[in-house]
Amino acid sequence: MARLAPLLGCRALLAAWLLLTGCDPFHTGFEDEEGAVYYEGHGDKPAPDPSQPLRVMNYNVKFGGGRIDFFFDCFGDRVLMSREEVIENLTRLLPVIEKYDPDVLVLQEVDVNSKRGAYLDQMQWLLDHTQLRYGVYASQWKADYIPSDGLGAMDDGNGILSKYPLSGAERIALKLRSEQSGIERYFYLKRNVLRAKLEVPGKQPTYVVATHSDAYSKDGTKRQHIDRFKQELDALSADGNTVLGVGDLNTLPPGTKKQFGFPDSVCKDEEFIADDYRAEADWLDSLYDDYTPEVPLDAYQADNESYFSHSVDKNGFWNRKLDYIFTNATVVPGSGLVHQDKAHGGIETMPLSDHAPVSVEIELP
Amino acid sequence: MRHGLSLALALALGSHVTAAHAQVEQQPRPIWSGNHARPVPEHRLELGLLQNGHYGLSKRLELALHPLWFFALPHVELKALAAEQGPLALAVRGRLAYPTIFLGLVSREGAGGLLPKSSSPPQALQIEGELLGSYDLAPAQTLSAALGVAVAPHASFTSAEMPLLDFPFLYPRFAALYTVLVPRAALYLEGRLWRRLYYDASALGFLMPKLPDVGTAWALEQSLALEYRAGDRVALSLGTRLSEAKYAYATRLHYLPYADVRFGF
Numbered sequence: 001m002a003r004l005a006p007l008l009g010c011r012a013l014l015a016a017w018l019l020l021t022g023c024d025p026f027h028t029g030f031e032d033e034e035g036a037v038y039y040e041g042h043g044d045k046p047a048p049d050p051s052q053p054l055r056v057m058n059y060n061v062k063f064g065g066g067r068i069d070f071f072f073d074c075f076g077d078r079v080l081m082s083r084e085e086v087i088e089n090l091t092r093l094l095p096v097i098e099k100y101d102p103d104v105l106v107l108q109e110v111d112v113n114s115k116r117g118a119y120l121d122q123m124q125w126l127l128d129h130t131q132l133r134y135g136v137y138a139s140q141w142k143a144d145y146i147p148s149d150g151l152g153a154m155d156d157g158n159g160i161l162s163k164y165p166l167s168g169a170e171r172i173a174l175k176l177r178s179e180q181s182g183i184e185r186y187f188y189l190k191r192n193v194l195r196a197k198l199e200v201p202g203k204q205p206t207y208v209v210a211t212h213s214d215a216y217s218k219d220g221t222k223r224q225h226i227d228r229f230k231q232e233l234d235a236l237s238a239d240g241n242t243v244l245g246v247g248d249l250n251t252l253p254p255g256t257k258k259q260f261g262f263p264d265s266v267c268k269d270e271e272f273i274a275d276d277y278r279a280e281a282d283w284l285d286s287l288y289d290d291y292t293p294e295v296p297l298d299a300y301q302a303d304n305e306s307y308f309s310h311s312v313d314k315n316g317f318w319n320r321k322l323d324y325i326f327t328n329a330t331v332v333p334g335s336g337l338v339h340q341d342k343a344h345g346g347i348e349t350m351p352l353s354d355h356a357p358v359s360v361e362i363e364l365p
Numbered sequence: 366m367r368h369g370l371s372l373a374l375a376l377a378l379g380s381h382v383t384a385a386h387a388q389v390e391q392q393p394r395p396i397w398s399g400n401h402a403r404p405v406p407e408h409r410l411e412l413g414l415l416q417n418g419h420y421g422l423s424k425r426l427e428l429a430l431h432p433l434w435f436f437a438l439p440h441v442e443l444k445a446l447a448a449e450q451g452p453l454a455l456a457v458r459g460r461l462a463y464p465t466i467f468l469g470l471v472s473r474e475g476a477g478g479l480l481p482k483s484s485s486p487p488q489a490l491q492i493e494g495e496l497l498g499s500y501d502l503a504p505a506q507t508l509s510a511a512l513g514v515a516v517a518p519h520a521s522f523t524s525a526e527m528p529l530l531d532f533p534f535l536y537p538r539f540a541a542l543y544t545v546l547v548p549r550a551a552l553y554l555e556g557r558l559w560r561r562l563y564y565d566a567s568a569l570g571f572l573m574p575k576l577p578d579v580g581t582a583w584a585l586e587q588s589l590a591l592e593y594r595a596g597d598r599v600a601l602s603l604g605t606r607l608s609e610a611k612y613a614y615a616t617r618l619h620y621l622p623y624a625d626v627r628f629g630f
Contacts, residue, residue, distance in 0.1 A: 027617070071474070078481075115614075118578065119614055144615075147478065149482070150484065153614045155614070
């Protein structure tokens with residue numbers, strides 16, 4: 001739930017810099033479509049068994065920030081971490097990943113070269129410390145320097161880690177928020193859909209489509225992000241491919257009982273309040289209609305709490321579901337899980353990130 | 366090769382003077398201040414919008430500071446002409462600054478927050494010294510070279526208390542706070558191009574050993590400016606500065622076009 005603080009006092013100076021230096025002096029821009037960044041992990045890793053169901057996990061890892069109270073959550077004032085802190089936080093994620101042992105791990109908010117993360121490449125680190133060998137990455141927030149709040153250099157985005165080779169990875173740019181000033185938009189997050197082909201031997205072409213939708217927009221940008229994500233799934237599906245649509249969609253499933261007034265939303269700045277989902281009640285309807293979710297909708301509607309995957313307050317508990325896995329393939333019945341705690345997944349995940357990982361097993365055709 | 370572009374261009378522009386440079390006699394003192402060894406004339410005052418103000422304390426001594434920036438970053442610079450012989454001149458230039466106030470100002474929430482609000486800038490002084498030699502290639506054409514070093518004695522601090530300030534252009538100028546010393550070298554070429562149109566080109570290199578998160582880093586800067594001088598009272602300049610530096614995340618090139626005006630009294 002990254003946040004760029006309000007750009008107030010020095011707006012004119014920053015605008016002058018941008019005007020004087022041309023279009024992209026801090027290298028924050030992206031093409032509409034461009035190749036993603038490829039990674040490969042080091043060390044011996046056992047070959048996966050394609051005859052078994054594909055184990056898929058989705059995890060917003062909060063840039064290896066664990067439960068440090070950062071300024072943008074309004075619970076604290078931290079901006080930067082030490083390398084030791086980042087490695088400690090990432091190390092605490094490893095048991096969750098090892099225990100589930102996913103074939104595909106989709107990440108949101110993974111930093112690869114950010115000052116706040118002590119410049120640790122978290123994609124590479126996770127590949128080097130798990131059984132996952134291949135990775136692709138698409139930045140959603142990149143700047144040589146964000147001259148706000150002391151953030152400095154930033155490179156944060158979506159990643160796909162896999163035991164199977166990945167190919168044809170593309171970063172597809174999503175619409176930018178329109179209600180921001182030009183200077184805010186220049187330094188703000190530029191979200192994307194990350195699409196990659198998963199090379200599973202003996203299976204029909206399979207694509208992983210990953211995204212992290214906008215959180216704070218009030219101009220319909222979030223809706224457009226979700227629709228563009230589905231459009232990508234639809235196009236691949238129409239061509240006869242198997243698709244896995246994975247992400248933090250920043251909205252609630254249809255039929256969610258509690259849709260506003262979450263106690264962990266303590267920010268007072270209207271710009272960064274994201275706890276009223278009443279106008280979004282049907283935004284995921286078409287995804288649920290056309291694809292199979294990791295947790296059947298009727299199961300979720302019968303018991304919302306067991307599938308909550310997000311909370312800002314480290315002292316509370318998961319209080320809403322924002323994280324999803326959809327597919328046009330067959331979901332192994334009962335395999336969908338939100339790894340909330342020892343009773344749900346076997347590990348307490350509240351101390352590890354502001355999101356809980358979500359997983360499912362899928363029979364690939 | 367981009368580092369040398371502006372300098373090469375300026376050299377080319379000034380090449381018409383090279384045939385005569387061996388016979389150059391001592392030239393009249395330059396009126397306008399610049400990155401050369403000779404001070405401005407005694408009692409001359411210059412005020413610039415972006416550049417430092419300059420004042421000729423004596424025939425051999427020049428004081429420089431920016432009267433507005435001074436309140437955010439207290440500083441004073443002195444240039445002393447040490448020797449002068451024909452087309453050659455040698456000066457020492459020293460600068461003393463108190464960066465703590467500025468670092469506190471940029472430790473803030475929101476825009477302009479170059480450092481986190483929770484930063485605690487230490488009490489510090491920044492001391493810079495350099496030898497500056499100039500050689501008149503021809504009338505109103507001067508090549509200068511400088512070798513210098515910056516040190517910053519300061520109260521102890523951790524990287525959590527004050528993270529590295531690596532904003533482009535400020536980065537090498539505050540690096541001494543994070544290491545033992547920052548040596549630098551520079552070449553400056555300035556002169557008349559045509560009638561009242563003057564040029565100013567520079568190339569400046571910084572070595573920044575053992576910076577936190579980065580290790581030994583460097584920064585190369587170059588600038589090229591054209592200045593229209595309406596006599597010795599008003600000068601309007603237009604230029605660009607380029608900075609290529611090794612940061613913790615990558616080596617990056619940044620540029621900053623600028624316009625300035627200065628007045629002489």
